[in-house]
Amino acid sequence: MNPTLDLDDLDVSYAYTTTIGLLSLDRVTPFWPELGLRIDGVEEVKTAARRCFRAEIELEALEDDERDDDGMLAGHIAAFLTDVERTQGTTAAAQLRAWIEERVFVLGLEPEWQMMWHVLVAWLPRRKEHRVASFGLPLGKVAKLFEIARAWAETADALDRRIAETEALPLEGWDAEAYAAYRGDEPDLTPLTGLSQHLAALAFERTWGAIQRLLGPAEMDALERWGQAEVLAHMDSISHHSARIPPESRSLS
Numbered sequence: 001m002n003p004t005l006d007l008d009d010l011d012v013s014y015a016y017t018t019t020i021g022l023l024s025l026d027r028v029t030p031f032w033p034e035l036g037l038r039i040d041g042v043e044e045v046k047t048a049a050r051r052c053f054r055a056e057i058e059l060e061a062l063e064d065d066e067r068d069d070d071g072m073l074a075g076h077i078a079a080f081l082t083d084v085e086r087t088q089g090t091t092a093a094a095q096l097r098a099w100i101e102e103r104v105f106v107l108g109l110e111p112e113w114q115m116m117w118h119v120l121v122a123w124l125p126r127r128k129e130h131r132v133a134s135f136g137l138p139l140g141k142v143a144k145l146f147e148i149a150r151a152w153a154e155t156a157d158a159l160d161r162r163i164a165e166t167e168a169l170p171l172e173g174w175d176a177e178a179y180a181a182y183r184g185d186e187p188d189l190t191p192l193t194g195l196s197q198h199l200a201a202l203a204f205e206r207t208w209g210a211i212q213r214l215l216g217p218a219e220m221d222a223l224e225r226w227g228q229a230e231v232l233a234h235m236d237s238i239s240h241h242s243a244r245i246p247p248e249s250r251s252l253s
Contacts, residue, residue: 001081001093005101007074015105016077017056018194021182024049025175027166028195035198037099041088045096048083050174052076057181107201113249116242118204120227121211122156124149135229136222137215144214145223152207156200163196212252220250 005012022028023037024046032042039045055076085093124132125146133142167190171179183189215223227243 001085001090001097002078003074003081003097003101005105007077011109012101012105013073013077015100015108017073018108018191019100019104020049020052020077020080021178021191022195024053024178025191026173027169027175028192031195031199034202035195036103036202037096039084039088039092039096041092044087045084048080048087050178051083052080053178053181055079104198107198110197110201111246112242113244113246114201114204114208116231116238117208117227117245118156118200120230120243121149121204121207122153123230125153132226135226137219137226141214141219145211148207148210148214152204155203155207159196159199159203163192167192208249209252212250217250220245 003012003016007013007016026046029042029046032038056073059072059076081093081097084096088096129139129142129146132145133139137145169175179191182191211223212220224243224245227245228240231238231240231243
């Protein structure tokens, strides 16, 4: 089974390789349901992921004149999907491929405005309600907005704690081998960064959806004005335009 997206696109190949690496790790398995991945044969998928990860390591070890990065990588990824198809069936393999290409890949392209609003929404509960309302938001809506923001801040903090706890687990067996290959000469690198970013993006989707349901068009404009003012006041090196909310993200319709 082959990917449907072009692996010459670095963002596509990155989505596949980072996901396969994460799926290979024992410490990541408890997070599969939260990631939206539901496959019965967990160990078989992990075995296929480890085979692919090892092939990537061998590819990296080749001399430049011995390797065709794009072609070889595509072959390893296709082999991974074929392994899953062989052990889990075509439907499960297609679902895994769709999950990588339609969820992991898309979430990995999280736009600048959204990453900025991860921060700004977490800041909201630290501000005075009347100050936020002064940008054109009704106080009643501000109170509900603060509830959403507090829930997001708690979710983000809880996620950070869980990732830290997972990172602190003893490195044994395959996880130790994979971490060593991932880190190379940079001991502070961790594959769990991708896991954290993905889970945060999923959680923020739900948070932003709640904000979209709460605020009308004029109120969303007011929230944007507040966000841009916050950037101007507290982020000297970042343009306030980074808090601009695109038209397609202002409402659910």
